[in-house]
Amino acid sequence: MTTLPDRPNSALVVIDVQNGVMECSIDSDAVIARIASLVDRARAEGVAVVWVQHSDDGLKFGSDAWRYVPELGEPRDGEALVHKTYRDSFEDTDLEERLAERGVGRLVVAGAQTDFCVRSTLHGALARGYDVTLVGDAHTTEDLSEHGAPAPAQVIAHTNLYWAGQTAPGRSVAVLDADEVVLSEI
Template sequence: MTTLPDRPGTALLVIDVQNGVVEGAPRRDEVIANIASLVDRARTEDVPVIWVQHSDDGGLKEGSEAWQYVSELPRREGEPLVHKRYSDSFEDTELEALLAERGVGRLVVSGAQSDACIRSTLHGGFVRGYDVTLVGDAHTTEDLTQFGAPAPELVIAHTNLYWGFQKAPGRCGGTVDTAEVSFGAAE
């Protein structure tokens, strides 16, 4: 249903599952296990897996231990790695070109953080014409309650809730759990 012509393919995006991003995140191990399951399924079904890695001048300096991807999610040679400096994985990166090369019009999104890079990338893909599915049990966020944010579990639940109802002319959003993910075209 994507609005992108001649792009029937699906890609799995794995966003910012880096040591410094998911350290102390709720359900960290469960989320990483779900992402690993998605990666295995995508590889088995010849679905592109595209890795996204954030860097900044603060705690995620390129090359630092915090910047590194978690060891439980090894990237295979040939799987693209998109380096970003903004929340939206499309912003000032080669992500759009990589997806176009692979004929991708539908994204399956996983990773961190729910209320920052996940939300920004969901919206970034959607406004660019992609169908975008969020994997509800394959994303997490840090605890920002000291700054007035809701508890992480509520942030995750709210993100799952509102993304489940996203639709626009010619494209759709949606939220599913890992076990319900289909890498086929959106319905």
Template sequence: MTTLPDRPNTALLIIDVQNGVVESSHNRDDVIANINTLVDRARSEDVPVVWVQHSDEHLPRDSEAWQYVKELVRSPSEPLVHKLYGDSFEATDLESLLAERSVGRLVVTGAQTDACIRSTLHGAFTRGYDATLVGDAHTTEDLTEYGAPSPEKVIAHTNLYWDFQKAPGRRGGTVSTADVTFTPAESD
């Protein structure tokens, strides 16, 4: 559906699956395996795969913590977006990279659920994109000591509320890795 004209394509977005971000994240290995499954499928279907990498005082650029996990390997032809804020669109070239590829629909994976995933989903949605969250391909760390719910509840709640997101001309949605399609449904 997307409100972006002449943008029929879908892209797989992989957000911040970096050593320092996911080292103690909930269900880390399964989430990374699911992302790898989606990367393989996207590549086999000629769907753009876009990688996002965060840096800040806790993730200094070029540090070991800043590096993507070794289990995920970006092809040199796949764009890498460097960001400083939670929303992957904010002060980055993500929008222009997606426009060049005629992308109006995003399939979103990565970390952390309660920060960069949510920010990017909302950023995409307000910019006119359809944004599908892959419910078993995002994760977060345990922040209960700061008053947050457990990671399982943060993930479950995000999956639930994003499944019902819609606005004029665009929609959200949550699917499992097994149910991801990179071709929009006929009703789109």
């Protein structure tokens, strides 16, 4: 149902599951395990896996904190690796080109941080015409309550509620748990 013509394919987009991000995030072991399972399923079904990797002053490009968690391994040949410096994975990156060359019109999104890069990328995708599924139990964030944010579990729950209620003409939006996601379906 995407508004993007000739884009029948899906992609699993794994956002910022990096050492320095996940070490501060809640329930990170369980989230990483769910994402690893999704990656395995996507590969088995021939669904594109797109890896997004953030760098900034706190995540220096090439540092150990910047690297993806070892539980997910390295991207395989043919899998897109997108480097970003903004929260929205589309902003000033080649993500759109990588998706276009793979004929992708539907994104299945998992990763970190819920209230920053995940949420920004969800909106960026929807605004660009993609169908977007958020994997409700495969995203996480750190505790920023000392800065006025709600507790992390509330941030995650609210994001799932908020995203499930999004609509846009000609596009579909969903929130599904990892075991409910059908990757190859559009």
